[in-house]
Amino acid sequence: MSILLNSESRVLVQGMTGSEGTFHTQQMIEFGTNVVAGVSPGKGGSQHLGRPVFDSVAEAVISTGATVSGVFVPPAFAADAIMEAAAAGLQLVVCITELIPVNDMVRARAYLASRGARLVGPNCPGLMSPGERSKVGIIPNQNGRPGPVGVVSRSGTLTYEIMQSLAAAGYGQSTAVGIGGDPVLGLSFSDVLELFASDPETELVVMAGEIGGSDEERAAELIGRGYPKPVVGFISGRTAPPGKRMGHAGAIISGNTGSAASKVAALERAGVEVADTIEQIVERVTARLRRG
Amino acid sequence: MKLLEHQAKAQFRSEGIECPMGRVARTPLEAESAARELGEVVVKAQVPIGGRGKAGGVKVARTPEEARDAASQILQMEIRGYRVPAVLLEELLDIGQELYLGVTLDRDRRRLAVLLSFAGGMEIEDVAERTPEKIAKLWPDPFSGPLPFEIRQLTLNALASAQGEQVLERSRLLGMMVPLVQRLYQLCQRLDATLCEINPLVITRSGQLIAGDGKVEVDQNAEYRHQDLVRELGGDAEAASSGDDQLEVEARRRGLTYVHLGGDIGVIGNGAGLVMNTLDLVKQQGGSPANFLDIGGGAKAEVVRQALEMVLLDPEVRGIFVNIFGGITRGDEVAKGLIQARDELQIKLPLVVRMTGTREEEGRRLLEEAGIIPAVSAPEAARRVVEMVAGAGR
Numbered sequence: 001m002s003i004l005l006n007s008e009s010r011v012l013v014q015g016m017t018g019s020e021g022t023f024h025t026q027q028m029i030e031f032g033t034n035v036v037a038g039v040s041p042g043k044g045g046s047q048h049l050g051r052p053v054f055d056s057v058a059e060a061v062i063s064t065g066a067t068v069s070g071v072f073v074p075p076a077f078a079a080d081a082i083m084e085a086a087a088a089g090l091q092l093v094v095c096i097t098e099l100i101p102v103n104d105m106v107r108a109r110a111y112l113a114s115r116g117a118r119l120v121g122p123n124c125p126g127l128m129s130p131g132e133r134s135k136v137g138i139i140p141n142q143n144g145r146p147g148p149v150g151v152v153s154r155s156g157t158l159t160y161e162i163m164q165s166l167a168a169a170g171y172g173q174s175t176a177v178g179i180g181g182d183p184v185l186g187l188s189f190s191d192v193l194e195l196f197a198s199d200p201e202t203e204l205v206v207m208a209g210e211i212g213g214s215d216e217e218r219a220a221e222l223i224g225r226g227y228p229k230p231v232v233g234f235i236s237g238r239t240a241p242p243g244k245r246m247g248h249a250g251a252i253i254s255g256n257t258g259s260a261a262s263k264v265a266a267l268e269r270a271g272v273e274v275a276d277t278i279e280q281i282v283e284r285v286t287a288r289l290r291r292g
Numbered sequence: 293m294k295l296l297e298h299q300a301k302a303q304f305r306s307e308g309i310e311c312p313m314g315r316v317a318r319t320p321l322e323a324e325s326a327a328r329e330l331g332e333v334v335v336k337a338q339v340p341i342g343g344r345g346k347a348g349g350v351k352v353a354r355t356p357e358e359a360r361d362a363a364s365q366i367l368q369m370e371i372r373g374y375r376v377p378a379v380l381l382e383e384l385l386d387i388g389q390e391l392y393l394g395v396t397l398d399r400d401r402r403r404l405a406v407l408l409s410f411a412g413g414m415e416i417e418d419v420a421e422r423t424p425e426k427i428a429k430l431w432p433d434p435f436s437g438p439l440p441f442e443i444r445q446l447t448l449n450a451l452a453s454a455q456g457e458q459v460l461e462r463s464r465l466l467g468m469m470v471p472l473v474q475r476l477y478q479l480c481q482r483l484d485a486t487l488c489e490i491n492p493l494v495i496t497r498s499g500q501l502i503a504g505d506g507k508v509e510v511d512q513n514a515e516y517r518h519q520d521l522v523r524e525l526g527g528d529a530e531a532a533s534s535g536d537d538q539l540e541v542e543a544r545r546r547g548l549t550y551v552h553l554g555g556d557i558g559v560i561g562n563g564a565g566l567v568m569n570t571l572d573l574v575k576q577q578g579g580s581p582a583n584f585l586d587i588g589g590g591a592k593a594e595v596v597r598q599a600l601e602m603v604l605l606d607p608e609v610r611g612i613f614v615n616i617f618g619g620i621t622r623g624d625e626v627a628k629g630l631i632q633a634r635d636e637l638q639i640k641l642p643l644v645v646r647m648t649g650t651r652e653e654e655g656r657r658l659l660e661e662a663g664i665i666p667a668v669s670a671p672e673a674a675r676r677v678v679e680m681v682a683g684a685g686r
Binding site: 050075076099100101102103104105106107109110111138140142153154155156157158160161164170181183184185208210211213214215218236237238239240241244245247249250251254276277278279 | 337363397399400402403404433434435480481485486495511513514516517549551553561563564565566567568569571572573575576584586589617618648649650662669670
């Protein structure tokens with residue numbers, strides 16, 4: 001078992017014929033993902049990486065029964081691609097693209113909500129369910145290893161780092177989800193935590209947040225109301241000064257909101273063990289899983 | 293991109309939002325002749341930052357000569373580090389009441405929010421902190437925009453916490469707020485702005501609604517759609533960034549994601565979260581990071597070279613810590629870039645490289661052959677660079 005993505009998922013890739021799309025679709029196929037189609041408006045009817053390419057998501061869904069989309073299209077067209085996927089009835093849309101205008105995302109987010117589709121991202125590494133041999137996005141294949149830990153994080157490379165450190169200590173993942181670093185996101189920490197709560201394979205959740213916004217605080221509220229599994233927390237950007245945007249469009253402490261101190265405090269109040277370093281994440285996971 | 297007040301107001305006017313009569317002047321003489329047209333005026337420094345009134349950047353002038361002198365003073369000022377490229381001269385308003393109206397991104401709701409308060413003229417952040425009940429909020433559907441009944445309710449909610457006499461009758465106020473809010477929201481969408489703010493929104497004694505000041509911030513990710521605005525900013529754009537950290541201005545020019553932090557250990561990594569975590573590690577080891585620099589995913593040797601060059605522009609830097617987690621980024625590419633840069637830039641400072649992930653063995657072998665010692669663990673690398681910098685200082 002896993003969340004969001006499993007061996008049954010039939011994946012199409014929007015922007016598959018582009019250079020990023022090509023490279024990462026290849027990686028996804030190598031990992032074992034069931035990639036059934038690509039979508040590139042104007043290139044319909046051709047083949048790419050041994051998969052049929054369609055002009056529209058709707059056509060691809062009719063012909064291939066795709067259930068999930070990975071979006072690799074350039075920022076100017078990404079919000080439209082996300083809405084197209086939702087309109088075609090896909091349940092899960094994973095958008096890797098960064099630098100999407102934020103008002104585009106506001107509209108896309110509202111559109112998806114009205115269609116009941118789930119969005120992961122944008123500006124995210126995507127997700128991977130190693131036990132199901134399925135991934136959508138750019139998480140390096142070698143970091144995946146099946147196991148009991150659910151990983152949810154806002155940052156890409158930090159997610160890989162955590163996955164690798166856990167794997168080195170012998171702990172694999174049920175599913176790892178990078179929710180993205182933008183101010184307007186699809187799934188939040190709380191959404192992913194709720195999914196992990198009802199996944200039998202997930203025994204423990206590692207949640208890696210960062211400065212900016214208040215998604216971590218809201219996840220802490222959710223956990224504080226009673227969460228069925230242990231959660232190990234981590235917050236990066238503890239030493240970031242207020243008012244400076246740290247790379248991610250959303251990573252900024254403005255006024256009183258978004259500081260690492262407020263997030264750590266909220267998580268600790270909710271009973272989450274917050275690690276100071278990635279090494280400590282591994283120690284806490286080890287202690288928790290041994291305790292059973 | 294932050295617009296200057298006069299640019300924001302030009303946008304307001306084009307959307308049908310009323311602003312005071314005004315002229316832009318770049319010299320005292322231009323200010324004098326503008327004041328001849330306008331009569332009694334307020335002379336305002338055009339800087340992209342708040343608090344200019346307190347800094348003396350806003351003056352009332354009763355005569356054209358006074359306007360000339362005021363402009364002459366203000367144009368020579370530096371306000372919180374920003375040069376003043378121009379002044380805006382505007383007719384004096386007969387102020388009856390001051391409101392706050394803003395449209396801004398609310399990331400928790402994942403929508404634009406409309407904020408209205410009768411506690412206008414003050415810093416809205418202060419109002420939000422001390423008396424949040426005085427700000428009424430609305431989160432319109434992004435496709436329909438704010439609907440008339442929603443705007444009337446927003447206005448009624450704001451009125452409920454307003455104190456003192458109202459200049460306008462309730463029915464008139466409700467009727468006037470509807471098109472105003474719709475226009476400001478429409479402007480925010482048209483400009484791909486994350487903030488469109490009128491503070492104060494003046495109700496004159498004769499009952500008009502006029503934008504006393506204007507703030508517009510265009511989303512950086514959408515600037516490509518607004519090249520006309522970027523061009524219009526022209527020379528003002530340089531002045532508008534004159535108060536920014538000059539190393540950060542240079543990094544923007546080079547297309548690098550860099551934040552200056554003021555310490556002595558230069559930090560380079562790939563991925564924002566990883567770099568933030570690297571800064572935390574340096575601090576935990578007792579060091580002080582000079583900067584945040586994210587070379588992003590899939591970086592090639594050339595980008596690595598540019599990143600090192602950028603870090604070295606900071607004269608405070610006494611050691612460099614490169615932390616690379618290879619995913620899309622390949623270790624051998626990064627190693628080649630580092631070696632090339634060290635040789636070309638003749639870097640003598642301590643350079644600690646932590647590298648893991650895709651092609652890490654090739655990367656480490658290349659580094660070792662070139663005499664750069666790679667580290668495997670990030671905390672270990674942080675410890676080493678902090679020790680080396682501390683040692684070199686003795």
